[in-house]
Amino acid sequence: MATGGTSSSSGEGFLSRMALNDNKAGMEGLNRDKINKIIMESSKGSRFYENELKKEQQVNQRIERMMLQKAHITEQQLSKAQAQVEKMTSDLERGRDLSRVIVHVDMDAFYAAVETRDCPDLMDKPMAVGSMSMLSTSNYHARKFGVRAAMPGFIAKKLCPNLVIVPTNFDKYRAVSAEVREVFADYDPHFLPMSLDEAYLDISDHLEQRRGWPEALRTHRLHTNNTGTARGIEVEGLSPVLFENSPSSSPCLQDAAGGEVEVFGTCAEEAVREMRFRIEQKTSLTASAGIAPNMMLAKVCSDKNKPNGQYRLPSNRQAVIDFIQDLPVRKISGIGKVTEKMLGALGITSCSHLGQEMALLALLFSETSWHHFLHISMGLGSTHIERDGERKSMSTERTFGEMGALEEQFSLCKELCQDLAQDLQKEALKGKTVTLKLKNVNFEVKTRAWTLPCAVATTEELFAVAKDLLKTEIDNVSPQPLRLRLMGVRVSSFASADDKKPLQKSIVGFLHKKQTDSTETDISMSALTASDKMTHEPSAHASTSSYCSTEPESGTDSLTCPVCFREVNTTELTVFNRHIDQCLSGVTMGQNNHTDTELERGPCVCEEEVEKEITGGKREEGPKEKGSKLLSRCVLDSVGLRLDSTNISLSTVGLNPVCLNTCPNGDVSIHRANTLKVSSQSDPHVRVCLLSPGGPRPMTTPKPESRDHRGPALTCPVCQETQDTNDLTLFNRHVDLCLNQEVLHELGGLASVDRTTHTAPPAAHKGPCFRYVLFTE
């Protein structure tokens, strides 16, 4: 442990953060120096070690900054902080609740115990569950050698050459855990499981009832094998861990049938002993428990007499204060190696020190942190066990050997999205934020997140975002390969099911001619994926490109141009985009009379002039980089919008954000209430085109002859009905109205207008309504 400042830096010859953590039952009195020497010798020089070294240095720098800050604290500041701490202390003291009886139950060496139960040969051997890469837990024999959970198997083997490593079998542990939970539920139906082997219970109500119970309800039959050890009713076999203070080892009585029975009392200790007895009878596994007035203390107490023991902290203030006094801070749940080291640098190792230095801590740590420390120093913790706390995120990740091939990376990314989509489906969840987690071969972890305007859940939706994030990371290190050892996908910002629905159809959704059900507002990711596929067609990475185009849109052999509304006989994006480029240039310049031959030639010659007109000759450069690439060039319709790096403020031009389509490929989103965020995850050259402004700047009316090749009648892409006009201005107003109706409909049916009758500008249509299309070059 650090004795102050950076004294524990690498100069000592080993990393303190890599040293054995013997803060675990069964690991007292070990030869730490010898064990640490073996750990360091096994680790030194590895990439993992180098990364740990880096992290250690970062923590040391934090400590240095903290000590510097401490040196500048004045007496005046300290006394002010002291007054604040005292006031808060007295407030907290007034609210101290000692009325609840909280129990923390922890199964002893759970996975190892299950494996030993099912294979009694392991009983007397040092064993651990996991692999040569990583161990999940170890039995008490192995702990004597310094072998513990979260230690790589190959290092454990060096500490204990006779160690038996058993692979994990989570299905089995889940089944046993379910049996244990059945017992928990009898004492607190609202118990809070923390993991497969750990739970908090509030047994206050149970104790209330229990007081009136007849002895028969507190009597349980004891099943023993021929060794006299407690044996499970459902499970045949030996108890894997034999301890003298087993809950079943107290004197037994005989029932009428001659079987041994045990009668338990009515107090909290007896109820918990009964619970542990029943768990052992049912599973042949032992549990330890802590009984205290709150969760924080119960957790500490459950560790007190581990394994197969229990400890009760009386529910009175003095007992709590006495208990806390000499307790090392590291014993508190929530204080890990970094916090321990930081507090150690300030000379704080026990909870009583914590209380003494609260004023200093209030000045050096964040409010949340010092409030937490104050609670600990007073022995306060949560007295309410909230079981149904809302889940905030869901993720899946995988570690593997070095992976550098793009194809493999995208394939794995999709697999992860599939797994996650399945998990999301099980809990009927949808989230707006998709996060990609990457760990490279040097153990550096990066997360890249993207928040969408609507919640997503399917494989395609997740992959559409995740693969863009991945591609950005690949591009960032290009031409070097991205050498990964872990990839994960997470979804957060969960929303109600309604959020899944987008505000409005994406214009891309209208591109494909006569898709199955045109009445469904199914923009979001189906459109997104389609667009995404298209925009990535000319990818720099052949493998990416081929991967992304493996799912062609079924039954589509032509696309409808959103500008001239003609069918373009191609599904090739480059050709189709070129066509739209031409159309847009034509519309903006007030002409739309290009020929098909021109369409084949590439970007319109007028493009640069248009750009100059709009941007005043200035090219937008991407000045900053934070998770996404910025636009190096943007062409906007000259309706008064100005590109402000990545954000277009809508309020400044009087736009109504709900009238905007969400971005077809995730590059454009409604960033805030009135800001349109434009950022390219996939290509720095992005063109934003705002079509059909129905507001202050009327769209240039095309010359009559230019309408000819749109045909005599126009079909609305929203309501799919043919309009009795070929006047583009009128037609656009109709479409605008339809889009608005779609929005209103999505917002809760605030208005109902017969779509077919409104070809004239509606009176209720206040302010402009824009649609946009976004294409990458």
Next chain:
DNA sequence: GGGGGAAGGACCA
């Protein structure tokens, strides 16, 4: 300049 949201990262169990 402060409030607040987004994103990234550290930390913890």
Next chain:
DNA sequence: TTCCTGGTCCTTCCCCC
């Protein structure tokens, strides 16, 4: 040859008021 997952908190950046 050093896990997996889910959560909280902190910091930084940036927009908006």
